Amino acid sequence: MPDRLTLVFDADDTLWENNVLFERAFAAFSAWLAHPTLDEAAIRAVLNEVERATVVTHGYGTLSFLHALQVVFERLRERTATVDEVAEIQAFGAAMLRGDLELVPGVVETLTELGTRHDLLLLTKGDVEEQQRKIDASTLAPHFRSTHIVPDKHVDTYRRLVGEHDLDPARTWMIGNSPRSDILPARAAGMNAVFIPNPYTWELEIAELPHDEGVLHLTALTELTKHF
CATH class of the missing domain: 3.40.50.1000 (HAD superfamily/HAD-like)
Structure with a gap:
């Protein structure tokens, strides 16, 4: 040429x-969530379903991802996240929000x-x-x-x-x-x-x-x- x-x-x-940071954040979130019956793969399936919807309303990026994590938390826990729990979820995005790459x-x-x-x-x-x-x-x-x-x-x-x-x-x-x-x-x-x-x-x-x-x-x- x-x-x-x-x-x-x-x-x-x-x-x-880039996405490896999101993978690490999801793994930490899944461990923290400690769902009594769903393993990480099952929680991932829920996250994928949520993200297909949230990218339409929230776009792409860390803030959209963290919003999706909160939706997953509330769906699986069947209740609204507390202020402290929201802060914990937001902390999973620290590396991405800093711009680590x-x-x-x-x-x-x-x-x-x-x-x-x-x-x-x-x-x-x-x-x-x-x-x-x-x-x-x-x-x-x-x-x-x-x-x-x-x-x-x-x-x-x-x-x-x-x-x-x-x-x-x-x-x-x-x-x-x-x-x-x-x-x-x-x-x-x-x-x-x-x-x-x-x-x-x-x-x-x-x-x-x-x-x-x-x-x-x-x-x-x-x-x-x-x-x-």
Whole structure:
């Protein structure tokens, strides 16, 4: 690929680890809840059901997650949480609210090399303040021509990005770990995509990827320099 392309990067669980913090918080919440009959997997199923509803009203991010935990608590305990219990639940999100993050291996070197050959954009979804805090903490923003924080990622999100930057969809690649948010809607907008799975990808982001020649499957971010 000798000509300059546009590479659009997802952020959470693509450039830095994110959902692993939510997994740790959920495990701590489940242990604290100490439900007499439900194990962690059963509590997880309840949380997934709650989150499918709460993301519609509360969006994505830590505050939405903590709200969902409180709903789960009250549903399973069959009562309203006390002030002290609400404080305990909120404390499970401390690491995320601080903006703690760990860059994936080789991200700086990879972005640095790719930036010499291609135009790089960042597209992440979630709460604007929270996502900007993570972008700032990562110190990766200078690698990108522009950064974009959106409430959600649908096909229209990618179409707007194409229009805003006057991109050629056939020469634009979306790079991410989420089939539902990164790969499928980008392909529906006419873009190509690179799927880099993350073992901690949020269950609500998982979807089946059909056989598609427009999707490049890699195992690590660092492999991008071999293809672009």
